[in-house]
Amino acid sequence: MLTNPLLLPHIDDPLLAQALAGPTQELARATRPDFMRNPDSPVEWSSPDFSRMEAAREDFLDWQAVLDQFDAEAFVVDGYAILRGVVTAASVGAWTAALQRGQQLNDRLLAANWQTINWQRLGRTPPTAAVATDDLHAALGGSQRVPQGDDSAGVLTLRQHSLFAEYFSAGHVAYLMNLLTHPQMLDLQRLCLRTDSLYFDHNQMLTRAPGYTGGGWHSHRIGGGFDDVGPVDIDDYRRQPNINLTLCYPQGFSADEDGGLKLVRGSHLFRDPDGCRAANDEALRSDWLRGRNHPVTGRALEIEYLDLPPGSIVCCLSHAAHAVAAKAPSRTERLASLFCYRKADDVSGIVQPPHAVPPVWALKAQRGELPPTLTQLLCSSFDRKLTAGRTSYSDG
Ligand SMILES: O=C(O)CCC(=O)C(=O)O
Ligand SMILES: [Fe+2]
Known part of the structure; x- marks a missing residue:
C-alpha cells in the first residue's frame, strides 16, 4: 500500500508534490474520469452539498435494538459483537442500492481505457504496464480482485486515490458518505471503543x-508496537490504539456457501496478526487453533460460522x-x-496514521474545506503532531 504523503516530513517526488500543491478541485476531478459518469460524487461536493446531506439525514439504526444486543464487556472479551437486524428497513433498501451503485462504478473503472486517466494530475507518470484483460474481467462484480502486487500498471495509485469505488466508497456514493459521519455510526464506535475521540481509518x-x-x-x-507481541489482559487490551x-451486511447471508463471515472468539487477545493466518478452516484448526484456549473463559478456541439476517452489523x-x-x-x-474507526493509545496519546485516506480527502481536511465532523475524523491523515511523526498505520 502507498503511504499517505501528507504525513511525510517532505514529499520527494516532484510530480506528487505538484499534484498536492494545486486546488483540491483539480485533484478531485482527476480522481473522477469522465468514463465514471458520476459528476455528483461526494469528492466533488462543496459545503452546501454536505449541509443538504446532513439536513436530510434519518436514523439508520434501531438504536434500542443495538443497545439490547451490545454487551461492552463481551465485546472486548470475545473481540467482536454481532448486531442482528439492527438497520432500519428503509436503510436496508438505501444501503443495498448504494452498494449496487458502488459496484457499478467500480466495474466502470475495470472496463475503462486507463490511458485516458490524467495520471500526471494524480502525481505520477502514466504506467507502462497494464493489468491482464483476464484479471480485469475476473474482477468485475466483486471486490479485492485486481492484482496489486506492485504499481507498474497503476493499480496501487488508483486504489490510493480512490478511483476504484471499492476503496473509500463513501467518496463515490452519497448514501455511504452519509453513513461515514452519521451520528449513530459514531455513537456505535463510541460504544465499542469507549472514547469520544474517534479517528477514521478506512472504508471499503x-x-x-x-x-x-x-x-x-x-x-x-x-x-x-501492539502487533505480534503475545497475549495481554483485558484492561491493557483496551488501552491500545484499537x-x-x-x-455491515445490508442483505445478510447464510452460513453455507454464501460468502459469510467466520470468526474466532478470543483470538484477538493473542495479538498475533503475523502468526494467525491460514488458507482454510482445516489449516487453521490443525495449526493456530490447536491447543489454544480463550485466555479469559478458558474454553477451547473454535470457529464460529455466522448466519445473519438482513440489516446486520458485526463490530x-x-x-x-x-x-x-x-x-x-x-x-x-x-x-x-x-x-473502520480507531482510537488513540490511552497511554501515549498518539494516534496511529489511518490505513487509507485518499490524498484529496486528507488535503481537503487539512485546508478546512470539509464539515467539522469529517475534518475531525480525518485529522490523523495530515496532523503530524497527532501521529507523533508516524507515517504508516503499522509504525511502532
Ligand atoms: O468480506 C468480508 O466479510 C470480510 C473481508 C475482510 O476480512 C477484509 O477485507 O479484510
Ligand atoms: Fe479482514
Whole structure:
C-alpha cells in the first residue's frame, strides 16, 4: 500500500508534490474520469452539498435494538459483537442500492481505457504496464480482485486515490458518505471503543460475487508496537490504539456457501496478526487453533460460522481472526460495507496514521474545506503532531 504523503516530513517526488500543491478541485476531478459518469460524487461536493446531506439525514439504526444486543464487556472479551437486524428497513433498501451503485462504478473503472486517466494530475507518470484483460474481467462484480502486487500498471495509485469505488466508497456514493459521519455510526464506535475521540481509518465495499472461492484466515495490524507481541489482559487490551472493523451486511447471508463471515472468539487477545493466518478452516484448526484456549473463559478456541439476517452489523476488533466463506455460483452476490474507526493509545496519546485516506480527502481536511465532523475524523491523515511523526498505520 502507498503511504499517505501528507504525513511525510517532505514529499520527494516532484510530480506528487505538484499534484498536492494545486486546488483540491483539480485533484478531485482527476480522481473522477469522465468514463465514471458520476459528476455528483461526494469528492466533488462543496459545503452546501454536505449541509443538504446532513439536513436530510434519518436514523439508520434501531438504536434500542443495538443497545439490547451490545454487551461492552463481551465485546472486548470475545473481540467482536454481532448486531442482528439492527438497520432500519428503509436503510436496508438505501444501503443495498448504494452498494449496487458502488459496484457499478467500480466495474466502470475495470472496463475503462486507463490511458485516458490524467495520471500526471494524480502525481505520477502514466504506467507502462497494464493489468491482464483476464484479471480485469475476473474482477468485475466483486471486490479485492485486481492484482496489486506492485504499481507498474497503476493499480496501487488508483486504489490510493480512490478511483476504484471499492476503496473509500463513501467518496463515490452519497448514501455511504452519509453513513461515514452519521451520528449513530459514531455513537456505535463510541460504544465499542469507549472514547469520544474517534479517528477514521478506512472504508471499503466488500462485494462477494457468485463463484467467489472464499477468503483465508487473517487479522489486521493496529501498529504502535501492539502487533505480534503475545497475549495481554483485558484492561491493557483496551488501552491500545484499537481499530473497530464495522462490517455491515445490508442483505445478510447464510452460513453455507454464501460468502459469510467466520470468526474466532478470543483470538484477538493473542495479538498475533503475523502468526494467525491460514488458507482454510482445516489449516487453521490443525495449526493456530490447536491447543489454544480463550485466555479469559478458558474454553477451547473454535470457529464460529455466522448466519445473519438482513440489516446486520458485526463490530470486530482488528486483531480478531476472521475469514470469508465461499459463495456458491448459484447464489446472488453478497454485499457489504466496511467502515473502520480507531482510537488513540490511552497511554501515549498518539494516534496511529489511518490505513487509507485518499490524498484529496486528507488535503481537503487539512485546508478546512470539509464539515467539522469529517475534518475531525480525518485529522490523523495530515496532523503530524497527532501521529507523533508516524507515517504508516503499522509504525511502532
Ligand atoms: O468480506 C468480508 O466479510 C470480510 C473481508 C475482510 O476480512 C477484509 O477485507 O479484510
Ligand atoms: Fe479482514
